[in-house]
Amino acid sequence: xxxxxxxxxLENEPVLVVGGGEVAARKIELLLRAGAKVSVVSPELNExxxxxxxxxxxxxxxxEFRPELLDGKRIxxxxxxxxxxxxxxxxxxxxxxxxxxxxxDRELSRFIVPAIVDRSPVVxxxxxxxxxxxxxxxxxxxxxxxxxxxLGALAKLAGxxxxxxxxxxxxxxxxxxxxxxxxxxxxxxxxxAGRADGExxxxxxxVERTIEREAxxxxxxxxxVLVGAGPGDPGLLTLRALRALxxxxxxxxxxxxxxxxxxxxxxxxQRIYVGKAAGA
Numbered sequence: 001x002x003x004x005x006x007x008x009x010l011e012n013e014p015v016l017v018v019g020g021g022e023v024a025a026r027k028i029e030l031l032l033r034a035g036a037k038v039s040v041v042s043p044e045l046n047e048x049x050x051x052x053x054x055x056x057x058x059x060x061x062x063x064e065f066r067p068e069l070l071d072g073k074r075i076x077x078x079x080x081x082x083x084x085x086x087x088x089x090x091x092x093x094x095x096x097x098x099x100x101x102x103x104x105d106r107e108l109s110r111f112i113v114p115a116i117v118d119r120s121p122v123v124x125x126x127x128x129x130x131x132x133x134x135x136x137x138x139x140x141x142x143x144x145x146x147x148x149x150x151l152g153a154l155a156k157l158a159g160x161x162x163x164x165x166x167x168x169x170x171x172x173x174x175x176x177x178x179x180x181x182x183x184x185x186x187x188x189x190x191x192x193a194g195r196a197d198g199e200x201x202x203x204x205x206x207v208e209r210t211i212e213r214e215a216x217x218x219x220x221x222x223x224x225v226l227v228g229a230g231p232g233d234p235g236l237l238t239l240r241a242l243r244a245l246x247x248x249x250x251x252x253x254x255x256x257x258x259x260x261x262x263x264x265x266x267x268x269x270q271r272i273y274v275g276k277a278a279g280a
Contacts, residue, residue, distance in 0.1 A: 007125075010036040014039065015074055015075050015077070018042070018078045019077075019103075020046060028049065038057075070098055071096070078108075079102075079103045086108060089102070115133075115140035122155045158182070174214060180247065232256070234263075248265060249266075
């Protein structure tokens with residue numbers, strides 16, 4: 001990885017944007033959706049940003065950039081049409097250990113802004129390390145059509161149930177089985193399709209019955225799944241093989257299994273190498 005993917009909480013955090021044009025406006029819109037307190041440094045603002053400043057949605061500092069304006073900021077974004085100004089902003093931010101993004105300049109940026117699919121609280125970010133922004137935009141368009149619009153409602157329902165599930169199902173493995181069954185089951189399908197309201201009393205009762213059934217089952221014997229990895233191309237795995245890898249607690253593998261296939265297993269799954277070798 002050229003960049004470490006991370007989601008940063010910016011609610012009520014001070015952010016500095018240098019630039020008052022269309023490019024800056026796009027970044028500011030995302031920052032406001034994340035709840036950031038945005039200060040914009042620019043002698044002039046375009047019509048959209050001027051309206052936001054008049055509505056007190058952003059703070060407008062009507063002057064040229066000065067380094068001390070960075071003090072106390074969580075992140076900075078340079079979005080002017082002058083390379084020298086953007087480079088100066090990046091240099092001063094680096095001196096203060098403030099993460100900085102310079103729009104359309106990967107070399108000057110400490111972080112990049114990915115293409116985003118927003119199904120809050122579910123957010124999917126797609127990046128190409130700045131190599132192919134048009135490709136990431138195309139991927140985002142495909143994800144937009146693939147991910148249900150009500151995915152956020154399902155996530156909020158699951159979040160409201162976490163404490164109850166943890167209290168009723170003591171075993172971590174049992175809790176994982178419950179959540180896997182829940183997201184693959186009828187309740188989730190109904191919420192995603194709009195047939196059920198995740199906040200309704202009826203839906204909560206259905207979920208309560210599901211939790212109770214799982215709690216009564218308790219510990220269950222595990223199972224062993226043999227997955228053929230084929231020639232090592234992860235794109236050739238069957239859907240059932242992929243599901244088995246992503247559900248496994250332990251993965252036993254030998255030298256014929258590629259790293260690309262192993263990367264499809266759950267991040268917290270235990271991996272045990274069991275390959276044979278001559279003389280061993």
